[in-house]
Amino acid sequence: MTPTHRTVRFECERGIARVTLDRPAQLNGLSADMHCDLREVLTVLEQDDTLRCVLLTGTGRGFCSGADLASTPECGPDGRRDLGTMLERDFNPLVMRLRALPVPVVVAVNGVAAGAGVSLALAGDVVLAAQGASFVLAFVRIGVMPDAGATWILPRLIGPARAMALCLLGEAMTAEAAQQAGLIWRATSADALMPEAEALCARFASGPALALRHIKTALQAAPEATLHEQLALETRLQHELGRSDDCIEGVNAFLERRAPRFTGR
Numbered sequence: 001m002t003p004t005h006r007t008v009r010f011e012c013e014r015g016i017a018r019v020t021l022d023r024p025a026q027l028n029g030l031s032a033d034m035h036c037d038l039r040e041v042l043t044v045l046e047q048d049d050t051l052r053c054v055l056l057t058g059t060g061r062g063f064c065s066g067a068d069l070a071s072t073p074e075c076g077p078d079g080r081r082d083l084g085t086m087l088e089r090d091f092n093p094l095v096m097r098l099r100a101l102p103v104p105v106v107v108a109v110n111g112v113a114a115g116a117g118v119s120l121a122l123a124g125d126v127v128l129a130a131q132g133a134s135f136v137l138a139f140v141r142i143g144v145m146p147d148a149g150a151t152w153i154l155p156r157l158i159g160p161a162r163a164m165a166l167c168l169l170g171e172a173m174t175a176e177a178a179q180q181a182g183l184i185w186r187a188t189s190a191d192a193l194m195p196e197a198e199a200l201c202a203r204f205a206s207g208p209a210l211a212l213r214h215i216k217t218a219l220q221a222a223p224e225a226t227l228h229e230q231l232a233l234e235t236r237l238q239h240e241l242g243r244s245d246d247c248i249e250g251v252n253a254f255l256e257r258r259a260p261r262f263t264g265r
Contacts, residue, residue, distance in 0.1 A: 015052030024060025029068030066115020209264035
């Protein structure tokens with residue numbers, strides 16, 4: 001049984017959780033209610049031992065327009081906005097918890113991803129975007145800076161020069177340009193977006209769960225590790241994988257020239 005939420009559609013079936021931002025009139029802006037709903041959904045996902053993959057997308061014309069400042073007016077005693085408190089309470093934990101999920105997270109960007117919506121999209125592991133979708137970090141237009149991890153992940157994905165220009169200029173990047181720059185995995189037609197995302201999820205759900213988890217662990221550790229540290233991590237994780245049922249099945253299937261039947265053990 002899945003919980004009912006006001007701003008997020010959530011269902012889980014056969015190991016695949018589908019999380020859909022559902023405030024289409026506001027381009028799925030992240031309101032206080034949506035943050036509350038997403039916290040509840042993440043708690044369910046973190047406790048689900050049968051989970052194999054997560055699909056995150058949005059309804060309507062946009063994926064996520066970032067913080068809905070109209071619904072979350074964070075102001076201090078002097079009447080000025082206290083955006084740091086909002087980040088500490090809502091956005092930073094959201095990005096950290098999403099990235100920490102031990103299963104592949106597929107993100108289908110169906111329309112514009114703006115502001116913190118870009119960070120939310122890039123917190124996933126495999127990001128698809130519909131042609132016509134765009135990524136825009138327009139913080140500078142209102143006198144603030146990109147946040148929710150954007151300044152950390154952008155240089156790692158597209159390099160410091162592109163990241164700097166994208167943040168300083170606040171210009172939109174199309175889905176096609178995002179693919180070419182290495183910001184996302186693939187741009188696809190609007191009609192093909194969800195079928196392709198669903199196909200990826202099905203592939204991950206039937207894949208070797210422990211291997212997928214360890215791949216995420218190793219790649220997330222790599223940017224901060226020395227070569228020596230990364231070699232040690234690979235060795236430790238590979239030692240565990242080599243003793244798994246899925247590895248035995250994978251090797252046998254390879255030798256017998258058949259498709260493997262992974263169980264996630």
